[in-house]
Amino acid sequence: MSEIRVIPLGAGQDVGRSCIIVQIGGKNIMLDCGMHMGYNDERRFPDLSFIVAEGPLTSFIDCVIISHFHLDHCGALPYLTEMVGYSGPIYMTHPTKAIAPILLEDMRRIAVEKKGDGNFFTSQMIKDCMKKVTAVTLHQSLMVDNQLEIKAYYAGHVLGAAMFKITVGSQSVVYTGDYNMTPDRHLGAAWIDKCRPDLLITESTYATTIRDSKRCRERDFLKKVTECIDRGGKVLIPVFALGRAQELCILLDTHWERMNLKTPVYFAVGLTEKANNYYKMFITWTNQNVKKTFVQRNMFDFKHIKPFDKSYIDNPGAMVVLAPPGMLHAGLSLQIFKKWAPNESNMVIMPGFCVVGTVGHKILNGAKQIEFESRQTVEVKMSVEYMSFSAHADAKGIMQLIQYCEPKNVLLVHGEAEKMEFLKEKIKQEFDLDCYMPANGETCTITTPYRIPIDVSLSLLKAENSKYNAQPPNPKNARVIHGVLVVKDSSLCLMDVDEACKEAGINRHIIRFTSTVRLEDPSPPSKTAEKLYKLFKEKLVGWNVGLTDGSISIESVLVKVEGSEDEQKNVYVSWTNQDEELGSSILEILQSMGHVS
């Protein structure tokens, strides 16, 4: 038995700062290198000292794989490569490679300029980091080295999000990153083939949720937005610049078009146009529908959505503003929130999950007053709505993915402990699979059966095959192969005994026994032989009994009759040492007869 070890440095019974170390077949792989949005101190980055106390990380980690561009999955990458000094290979999909640096830069600016964080990576570091990234395409089998192979699958969570299968020899692990099992307005559903990994590491953000249909959620969302603007209120929708933002833009744009609405919808400038351009360029990563129509009408050319300017914050009247970041932890969305929160006709709609410590998390938990570092407090009188628009798989989706890829073990990450516990039981019950949920820094060891690839001589296989096919068809018949395994310079090869001796350069030494039995039978030897032949045929059903030139053969045991026409016959039974059992049994049968009747 061999083992796969998993150590979450982040995302172990937690959401945020995804970073998971997998040891498989002597390789160490880092899955994601994310940042925690809820912290401003050293806890924001994964604790790398956990894996190597000192010394270069590069010699320990064989490769880093980034599942998608969300900062809780890639936010610490420049820290890893430019500040810790990892210089090995990094893999991500093309859209992730294109979009991640934009988000990293945006986050850096907020951290350094707004919060005055001194110990942060620089713009140049982001650029240098991204130069080290190798972009991969879906389903491509990429050999990291001679043994380590990775393959990306569509994850549907955001543009370019991928699940990764990691294979070393006969062992394999699938890491889902974040994924979504239901297609939405711009992305397709996650897909994986029945690849039967030894371990599936899956996110479990919505481990206990079964979400109602997408249509209902969209209708609710639009209803809430319309109600608010009808009473002249302002709607704030905190979003990440890329991802759900585009989904909500498509939703709002088509609704505004259909209902002929005039209330302004704004999308915070800066990233917006650039972001939408990425979506246009990587349209092959969107869903069939968007792809099919893009030449006639590009989904990401929005008709009703205008760029936002900070001066609009104080504009009178209704409006809808989508502004980053998504968890209200900093930046423009927080700025707008502070202004609009005290007015009860306004509304904030949180379209996704918020990690602990963020303003988003606080108001979702009913906080009516938020305190800020500057001792400023804000009364929250606006209505707070939560709409699950995060493109994460819900419990049903997670079960579905397990069904798709048929793993032998499941490991949960990127979720909350209690919810994981629930899902874990469910997986155990429904699939009878071992399910794990290690906490950060906890090592989880999974034993896997390993298969040993060997060569078999084709002639041996063919001989078996013709023998098997000669039998009356019966699915219960076990197929049996007999041969000699030759072990030479770590190559394993099964062949028949003569081939094996030749390969090894040795001579067989055949031990043969010939025993004589005297029988009474007053007929010519050939007749006696025939009688014996019939007798063996009767007695030894299922054995290969033959008669040629007066000699009887039972499998490889030979029986010969000699003597004149008088009573006594000499019956010789001859067999090799390997047939001892059969040979001696036949001898016994003959001895017990005494005479042939």
Add this chain to the structure above:
Amino acid sequence: MRLYCLSSHPNKPCYVLRFKEIVMMLDCGLSAQTALNFLPLPLVPSSRLANLPAWMPQDTVDIQLEGELKECMGRVFVDSAPEFCPPLTNMIDFSEIDVILISNYSSMLALPFITENTGFRGVVYATEPTLQIGRLFLEELVEYIEQTPKRNQAKFWKDILHLLPSPLCDSFKPKTWRLLYKLSEVQSSLSRIKVVGYDEKLDVYGALKVTAVSSGYCLGSSNWVISSDYEKVAYVSGSSTLTTHPRPMDQTVLRNSNVLILTGLTQTPTANPDTMLGELCMAVAMTLRANGNVLIPCYPSGVVYDLFECLSSHLDNSSLSTIPMFFISPVADMSLGYSNILAEWLSNTKQNKVYLPEEPFPHGYLVKTGRLKHYKRIYSDGFSTDFRQPCVVFCGHPSLRFGDAVHFIEQWGNNPLHTVIFTEPDFPYLEALAPYQPLTMKSVHCPIDTSLNFTQANKLIRELKPSTLVVPQSYTIPPPNHAHRSELVIDQESRYVISIQRGEVVSLAVKRQMAKVSLCPTLADRINCSEVRSGICLATITAGLYVKDNQHKILELPDETPVVPKKRRLSKSEGESSSNSMRYEWGILDMDLFIRKLKQEGISDAKVEQNNSGYIIHLQEEDTLIQVEEKSTHIYCEAADTQLRLKLRNILMQCLSSF
């Protein structure tokens, strides 16, 4: 392994490979060259074409033939809806095909002929750009033919081939030629394509693995590696080592294959693509300066993208930046749109642009700024109002037999100010122009074929080191129009080359000794190895064989499963699982040791005699003979004396090594 060749054109290949009981079609190219025998299909009725004199073989009056053949400047053309020569149908039953692999969009135009109404049940693999752009090629072709319907389908000329002038008389089996497929057949055929990525390992019925790798020739173009556990076949079709817009060619995985099938080399081996591009730009500028128009017959995708890019910058530098470029094709908008979203299939330079994010090709920008205008057809809305002269027009079809190009040649043919520039290498340009003679517009031949030339191909073969090389027969002799250029062939000196041509089958002997199976670890743990020589161990095993989807597994024999019914009844000692403990003896019997051991066991009357082949040991009291030779020991004894026999057996086995 057998390889069948179904197409005559190395650049529109169609092969079938039978390998490990899988029937695999490699490409299904359709040469449109047969169309050159037909009269052009004008968009607006052409009196010139209508008034061409009818042609009849001398001294023949055949009423049925009337109206089928027309003459233009000494050349005879068929006046009928054009027909195409599909891949041979008599070599392989298309319903038997398991898999079709498509290398690039220019070698799939026969797909509907193969997959529709033939009982085809297999799966077709192609990359996403091959599917998307291939669709454009197929739809454009169908639309060209359908927008100019011909009422008659001439067929009687096929009965009197011997009476016809060249090149009609050399037509290959014209009775097998077919009218083009319908749009519905195109759709249904394309719906069978499964999209694959580069370096994606596809499993074919558990018997073979198939992988597409970048071939550098056009967007999404691929070579294929087909492998079993022990053999590797590389199919290289339409590859380029030049730096243009596609992803560069990936050669590493093609190395050291057992068989390399190489096709799709350049059709213009003496023309350098860079030089031709330069000449084209000059010819365009010259014509425009003289107030003439330029017609560039083209396909809807491919080199045309490079032409937009190079020509627009050349015109900018020649102070001709106000000259409009028109791109007319039923699929022009799709082609321009798709090419800019296929970043992952582009060269690094182009790919890096999307990270900015900028469109990888400048034609999006050229369209936005009005430099490049595109229309579905010449009578589309806006074309006549936008149309300004002088101008550059890109449109199909390069054969000049159908498509909007026919209209422009008819219009501009008698004006020496205008120029037609041939860049697509698929059709001999003089042949293409034949039904338009006499022609006063200038014609310039600048074929741009980025496929491998012979020098590049020979270098590639040397690097790839295949055991066996298969090439079209035409690559083993210099091209007919360059008969003296002996360097324009595939070098056969240093390796085994098999040539193949349409209608031929070749056997590719790939000797296979071994198969891959997997050994169950619990069984492996119990295997008892004996070292017979330093570094070589042997172990006799009897195990269960589990076969599923052509994959073999070796497992422990389940205890309960009777190997053959009732066999167990014979087994004397129930405890001992006989087959698993079976061993084979080897080496020479040490006589001294054997005799000593016999004595130890109380057998002291052994009489040893030496003879030619070894020794005879006579146990006088027991009336037992032991014949010892180098490679065998034979014990002759009375059946009654079982105890003795087993004792001898034991001693003998102690004296011999075994595994």
